[in-house]
Amino acid sequence: MNTFLDKMKAETLDDQTTKRLHSRILELSEIGFTEDQGSKRMGYSKFETEAKKKIINWMKDVGMTVRTDGAGNVFGRYTGHDDSQVFMAGSHVDSVPNGGHFDGVAGVLSALEIAELWHEENYTPAYSYEVVIFSDEEGSRFNSGLTGSRAFMGLIDEEELDKYRDPEGKTIDEVLGNIDSNRKKFLATDGPDYKIKMYGEIHIEQARQLEEKNLPVGIVSGIAGATRTNITFRGEAGHAGSTPMHQRKDALVQASEFIRTLPEVATSISTTAVATVGKMKVSPNGVNVIPGEVQLVVDARDINEAQQAELIQAIRRHAEKITAQSEVTVDVDLTTRITPIPIGKDVIAKMEESFRRQDQIPVHLPSGAGHDAMSVGTKHPITMLFVRSIRGISHNPEEFSHISDLRDAVLILKDFFENFE
Numbered sequence: 001m002n003t004f005l006d007k008m009k010a011e012t013l014d015d016q017t018t019k020r021l022h023s024r025i026l027e028l029s030e031i032g033f034t035e036d037q038g039s040k041r042m043g044y045s046k047f048e049t050e051a052k053k054k055i056i057n058w059m060k061d062v063g064m065t066v067r068t069d070g071a072g073n074v075f076g077r078y079t080g081h082d083d084s085q086v087f088m089a090g091s092h093v094d095s096v097p098n099g100g101h102f103d104g105v106a107g108v109l110s111a112l113e114i115a116e117l118w119h120e121e122n123y124t125p126a127y128s129y130e131v132v133i134f135s136d137e138e139g140s141r142f143n144s145g146l147t148g149s150r151a152f153m154g155l156i157d158e159e160e161l162d163k164y165r166d167p168e169g170k171t172i173d174e175v176l177g178n179i180d181s182n183r184k185k186f187l188a189t190d191g192p193d194y195k196i197k198m199y200g201e202i203h204i205e206q207a208r209q210l211e212e213k214n215l216p217v218g219i220v221s222g223i224a225g226a227t228r229t230n231i232t233f234r235g236e237a238g239h240a241g242s243t244p245m246h247q248r249k250d251a252l253v254q255a256s257e258f259i260r261t262l263p264e265v266a267t268s269i270s271t272t273a274v275a276t277v278g279k280m281k282v283s284p285n286g287v288n289v290i291p292g293e294v295q296l297v298v299d300a301r302d303i304n305e306a307q308q309a310e311l312i313q314a315i316r317r318h319a320e321k322i323t324a325q326s327e328v329t330v331d332v333d334l335t336t337r338i339t340p341i342p343i344g345k346d347v348i349a350k351m352e353e354s355f356r357r358q359d360q361i362p363v364h365l366p367s368g369a370g371h372d373a374m375s376v377g378t379k380h381p382i383t384m385l386f387v388r389s390i391r392g393i394s395h396n397p398e399e400f401s402h403i404s405d406l407r408d409a410v411l412i413l414k415d416f417f418e419n420f421e
């Protein structure tokens with residue numbers, strides 16, 4: 001099998017941008033490099049800090065002024081004509097325990113590359129431009145997620161912080177001590193009042209729609225909000241040998257029918273709706289016992305709020321309809337509902353123009369996963385580009401994207417900022 005380093009060696013580098021992205025990805029990959037050539041850079045670890053430091057030096061080399069906030073987020077500012085508002089672009093540099101070298105890193109280095117090109121072209125953007133590195137996006141430290149960007153936007157409170165324990169049992173206070181911060185500084189956020197004209201994030205797709213379409217870059221049409229619904233099917237446990245078929249109240253038979261037909265429920269709502277049952281508990285869970293109870297969780301997502309609401313309702317009706325024809329009863333309980341983040345139609349239209357100017361075909365893709373843009377998007381306008389992922393693989397050492405695809409994304413986002421008013 002081709003390893004990360006083999007694949008990097010085989011890349012075609014035909015301009016300054018591909019060369020710079022290539023060498024920087026390699027340099028960052030050395031920080032927390034794993035045995036199977038993956039990346040291990042947990043949020044707030046010494047490796048994440050080391051990666052940030054390396055990028056801070058690159059930021060300074062291109063003339064940026066750099067500051068760090070209480071959540072460890074790094075902001076490099078490149079001065080534009082109007083300094084009262086900013087264009088912002090970035091992502092994260094932490095990884096899952098054995099992840100790849102593109103998730104997050106691709107977005108930060110691409111954002112920085114825009115400044116590199118402006119610097120070379122002696123170009124001054126209309127507004128000041130900030131490259132941001134958000135801390136602990138993956139949330140593998142505290143079993144959270146989007147930690148830095150949510151802190152920046154004031155979406156994390158004391159109560160949530162109190163619950164944080166890392167794998168070694170350390171509290172947030174102990175962990176923040178390592179980065180010269182503390183709880184008070186962490187909670188003192190300025191994101192909501194920040195004058196962000198537009199936030200842009202380039203991220204690997206982590207799916208294979210672009211590969212299927214044979215396109216390097218796509219426009220994210222919205223970021224799906226996850227919902228969780230706990231569904232409990234209640235029948236009656238009984239002897240698997242002595243209970244005749246017509247007398248059974250088998251909870252698992254009903255649950256199975258529910259799961260089997262769930263894909264149709266999602267596709268009936270929209271082309272972007274998805275629904276999954278990935279967790280289920282059968283009771284009593286014995287080989288010779290008719291299942292008396294099944295608890296399962298439906299993870300369902302869509303990119304706009306109205307469709308998401310319809311999806312939740314449809315799942316409820318679906319469970320009730322299936323059990324209505326049996327003696328099994330059902331309880332449906334919505335436990336989590338994260339608001340999807342829409343991306344403005346006008347923003348998407350402007351992005352399409354940038355695609356065309358850069359000789360690229362604009363294609364729309366929903367984002368099923370959360371990204372830092374999701375936090376920023378709660379208060380500010382955002383745009384996102386996905387870059388083709390080889391075989392859609394991510395959170396895995398095999399994760400890979402072609403450097404030339406990244407370059408294409410850089411040129412599109414750069415064009416977008418240059419033409420955004």
Ligand SMILES: [Zn+2]
Binds near residue numbers: 137371
């Ligand atoms: Zn990511």
